[in-house]
Amino acid sequence: MKNLEVIAITFIGQILQQALATDWYFLEYNPASGENFTSFSGDMAAPTLPSAATYYLWPGLQPTDNSGVYQNVLDGRSGTWWFGSGWCCSDPTLAWGGGFNVADGATVTFSNVQQSNGSWTSTITDPTTGDSATNNFALEGKDFNQAIFAIELDGPSWDFGTLAYSNVVITSSGTDSSWCTDTPTNYDDATVYSISGVSSTVGSDEVTCTIESLVLESPA
Ligand SMILES: *[C@@H]1O[C@H](CO)[C@@H](O)[C@H](O)[C@H]1NC(C)=O
Ligand SMILES: *[C@@H]1O[C@H](CO)[C@@H](O)[C@H](O)[C@H]1NC(C)=O
Numbered sequence: 001m002k003n004l005e006v007i008a009i010t011f012i013g014q015i016l017q018q019a020l021a022t023d024w025y026f027l028e029y030n031p032a033s034g035e036n037f038t039s040f041s042g043d044m045a046a047p048t049l050p051s052a053a054t055y056y057l058w059p060g061l062q063p064t065d066n067s068g069v070y071q072n073v074l075d076g077r078s079g080t081w082w083f084g085s086g087w088c089c090s091d092p093t094l095a096w097g098g099g100f101n102v103a104d105g106a107t108v109t110f111s112n113v114q115q116s117n118g119s120w121t122s123t124i125t126d127p128t129t130g131d132s133a134t135n136n137f138a139l140e141g142k143d144f145n146q147a148i149f150a151i152e153l154d155g156p157s158w159d160f161g162t163l164a165y166s167n168v169v170i171t172s173s174g175t176d177s178s179w180c181t182d183t184p185t186n187y188d189d190a191t192v193y194s195i196s197g198v199s200s201t202v203g204s205d206e207v208t209c210t211i212e213s214l215v216l217e218s219p220a
Contacts, residue, residue: 023157024152026151036173037114040110040111040147041109046074049079049081053154054077054153054155062144064142064143070087072084072122083108100131103128119137122136149216166212168214170208175207179209181200191219193215193216194213
């Protein structure tokens with residue numbers, strides 16, 4: 001005979017796990033071993049936000065030690081998109097940068113640039129409204145080797161249509177540009193995506209990767 005209490009607890013546990021599970025969809029670029037990303041910028045079209053829920057749509061960089069993520073996040077929790085840049089979440093603990101509300105359908109820009117002293121400066125803008133925020137983050141000593149285009153969902157499903165990036169430029173140190181023209185890693189093969197207009201140039205210890213269009217189309 002089964003113990004009903006155990007069944008009930010197992011059932012509640014499953015519900016909690018479902019409620020707390022984060023759904024991830026992301027594409028990731030990695031430079032050649034030993035190379036570091038030195039900047040990441042582009043345009044991002046805000047989809048129509050279906051409801052107030054934990055929709056986090058973000059381009060971001062992660063360091064070799066995976067100690068956190070330096071990101072520019074379209075946040076749907078309030079029911080209106082809010083766009084801000086920062087370092088999540090500790091090691092080091094840094095204040096989140098400034099941000100602003102974004103209308104459905106607006107195209108915003110992000111630019112993350114490593115400074116000569118090793119810190120990083122984020123500039124985010126909404127060219128339609130003129131809103132912008134610039135913040136410097138003390139991320140000296142971190143070597144960023146993961147450039148990520150993520151959809152992070154705590155509760156809702158991917159029900160907002162496409163997430164489209166354009167005019168993306170990523171630079172790395174080094175001279176091996178294969179990371180740019182190779183297809184990115186598609187986490188868990190979870191995402192249908194399209195990429196076009198990819199080109200790279202190599203300078204003295206610098207690779208510049210240009211991606212005219214990168215669209216996360218739908219769940220696979
Ligand atoms: C990556 O960055 C670290 C320090 O931030 C530096 O020591 C190293 O030389 C860099 N690698 C390359 C290939 O530039
Ligand atoms: C590093 O440079 C940035 C940009 O010039 C500046 O905002 C920041 O304060 C500097 N950090 C330190 C520790 O001096």
